[in-house]
Amino acid sequence: MVVVFAITLLAFGLFATERVPVDVTALIVMVALMVLEPWTRISVEEGVAGFSNSATITVLAMFILSAGVSRTGAVQRLGARMATFAGDNERRQLLSVISVAGLPSGVLNNTPIVAMLIPAVSDLAREGGTSPSKLLIPLSYASMVGGMLTLIGTSTNLVASDVSARLLGRPFSMFEFTALGAIVFLTGAGYLLLVGHRLIPERIEATDGLLAEYEMGEYLTEVVVTDGSPLVGRPVETVDGAFPADVAVVRLLRDGREVDDSTAETSIDDGDTLIVRARPDRIQRLISTQGLSITPTDVSEAALDDSSDGAAGGPGEGSRDSDPVCGPRTLVELVVPTGSSFVGERMTGTPLEREYDVDLLSVRRGNDLLHRRIEGLVLDRGDTLLVHAPTATLERMAADPNVIVARELPNREYRRAKLPLAVGIVLGVVGLAALGVLDILVAALGGVVAMVLGGVLKPDELYDAVEWDVIFLLAGLIPLGTAFTETGAATLIGGLVAESAVYLPALGVLWVFYVITALTTAVVSNAGSVVLLVPVGVATAAEIGANPFAFVLAVTFAASADFMTPIGYQTNLLVYGPGGYRFTDYTRVGAPLQIVLSVVTVLGIATLWGI
Structure with a gap:
């Protein structure tokens, strides 16, 4: 047990400091367990069993199924309808984001859903006059609570089901906890609509363009094209190619307005202004070689107001001639x-x-x-x-x-004709698994095959669809959960947690365990928390004579409820930058939600399954 605890502390330290990527940390743990087999009781076969574990393979298949749906533009179509419904009403915008992010997350992996919706939600906010900050945290939180609607909503559920089957002989069915998941989803949605949105600060102004949002005024220089400059008469769309690669021409202004760079007929005139980013020494060289002069004032507001288009770019003398990319x-x-x-x-x-x-x-x-x-x-x-x-x-x-x-591309090509087939395949996977016709692993892999044979995905796209760091994380940590059980470490910790039963009823102990799991998730990751704490929860239940399945469910729900930090759950991290958030914003908005859901979830488990 001492050796297993030492390996666990090493893992916690590496997860917290991020000295190495999380998937590499998981591999370090796996190797350590096998090398120290006499103490950890993890053989080579058990050490690599995570790669053949049904939960790991099912998670891999679900990533591919989610990618197949995304290739058809289904989520983007939902985003377009969201924008039509919401308009410039912030409450409607929030309701649309929660619905479009939460409900699909019940049957598709929530991480790619958030990734696909970030551009649509950002555009929705700006076009509706709302700060993107007001909508992006709700986007993440809604996907998290939506993932608790079915077995396949998150990788956490699948891993917990596998551990529950190993320890209790009771895996989750497809809709095992849908009733509780619906309660959690509605509670989370109600909180975001009534309370949460009031706590989210407007870190990004709705009217800010990207240059203003990133405070670029101090780092850009306005230069004016003078009479006799070699740039005069040059097509606007090729101006970027006239400069070295380390000079970025961000805007071209004429009479205070941005010049459209989309047509070759428009040419540069004497007196036009270029907004450029370059080192001071490079600016001085451009002035002497390109017939430019620096304006005596700061970068004008016109350069910072609009983020729609930058300056043109194209082939030109001296830098980008060899680059095949040209145009606006x-x-x-x-x-x-x-x-x-x-x-x-x-x-x-x-x-x-x-x-x-x-x-x-x-x-x-x-x-x-x-x-x-x-x-x-x-x-x-x-x-x-x-x-x-x-x-x-x-x-x-x-x-x-x-x-x-982080911007919706209106002309992006999707396989829209394959949309009914992709949705049908996912519904087929859910239906076959729910009815018990096929095991979820077999159904999911069959869905992958159907996606390829049906032309929804190309064979070479399968590998890019998988988040391999998650797969290696699961495969590396699953043996650690086994070591906790085999060495008695889980029983020891469970006994210590059970001591709280002297002061608390079983319901209180269950709540304490929920809180412990939620805090652990902030350091280790959601899947890692499940692997480590489900065995401990089962041991705790045995010590106090409680229902072990209730503790499994508490761990499962708590591991998907890290609302208080941007690093404990991938979707929180994805919206961190685009929302302009601070670390403490998640605590301000997420802490009350964490407390509310801890009570709602524990009471729901006690009511539906008993303690």
Whole structure:
């Protein structure tokens, strides 16, 4: 038990400090358990069993099924209807976001749903005159409580079902806890509509363009095209190519208004103003070589008011001739999700720069806006990047699983003709598993096969659809849960928790365990909490003579309820940057919700299953 506790503390430390990625931490745990087999009682076969575990494979299949639905544009279609219904009424906007994020999360993985809805919700907020901050935390929270509607709503449910089957011989059925999930969902939705939205600060002004939102005024320079400049007469759409690669032409203004860069007929005139980001030494060189002059005033408000389009870009002498990307450029936010291959990489040399030809202007990391020396910055999960990108590359970026384009692309191509088939496949998986015709694992894998044979997904898209960090996290931590049971560590901790029964009734002990799980999730992750604490919950129930299944359910629901931090649940991290939030915003909004749901969930378990 001492050895297992030591490995667990190591894992907690690595999870909390993020010295290495979470999936690597899980692999370290797995290897340590096998190397120390005489003490951990985890053989090689048991150590790698997480990779063949039914929960792990089912989670993998659900990622692919979710990706198949997303390829048809189903979620985006829901987003469009959401915008039509909501208009500029903030209450309707909030209700739409909660419904569109929460209900589909009952049958599809909630992380990709949030990733797909961030652009639509951000656009909905700005077009309706609402701060995006007011809608993005509700987007995440709604997806979290919506995931508790069915067995397949989150990976947490599937893992808990597998552990429950191993320890109690009682896995979850498809709609095992739908009644309680509906109560939790309605409670969460009511809280967000009546209380939560009042607690969310407007970190981003509804009227701010992206340049103003990222406070770029101090880091941009206005230069004026003078008479005799080689730029005069040049098509606007090629102006970006006239400058070196480390100079970003963000806007072109004429008489205080932005010049449309979409037509080759428009040319640069004497007196036009360029808004550029470049080092001071580079600015001085451009002045001498391109016939430019620096305006004596700060960057004008016209440069900061509108985020719709940037300056043009295209082939030109001296820098981007060899780049195949040309045409108009635009400002856009990019979110680096958990599991992205860009995490740990410097911006220079990544596909963002090499393949998509983006100019990095600023980085939002937590509470901080970073502007200086950002080219060499090591990217981290949750970073939100303000970039100046060719419009021609946006669709390819939107299809890249390593980055989320936080803006709806109206011309993005979807396999809309496959929408009925994709939805039918998912409903078929749910129905076959719910009726007991097929095991959920078999039904989910059959759905994957149907997606490929039906043309919803191409074979090479299967691998990009899977969040491999989650798969390795599950596979690496499942043996740790087994070690807790085999060595008696779970029984020891369960006995200690059971001591609270001296002062509390069984219902109180169940609530304490819910709280312990919720706090653990903030450090370890939701799936990790389930793997570690379900065995402890079963042992606690045995010590006090309570219903062990009630404790399994308490752990399952609490592990999906980390509302108080942006790092304990992936969807919270995804909206962190686009919402401009501070760490404490999650505590302010999430703590009351956490308390309310802890009471509602525990009372619901006691009523529906007994203690």
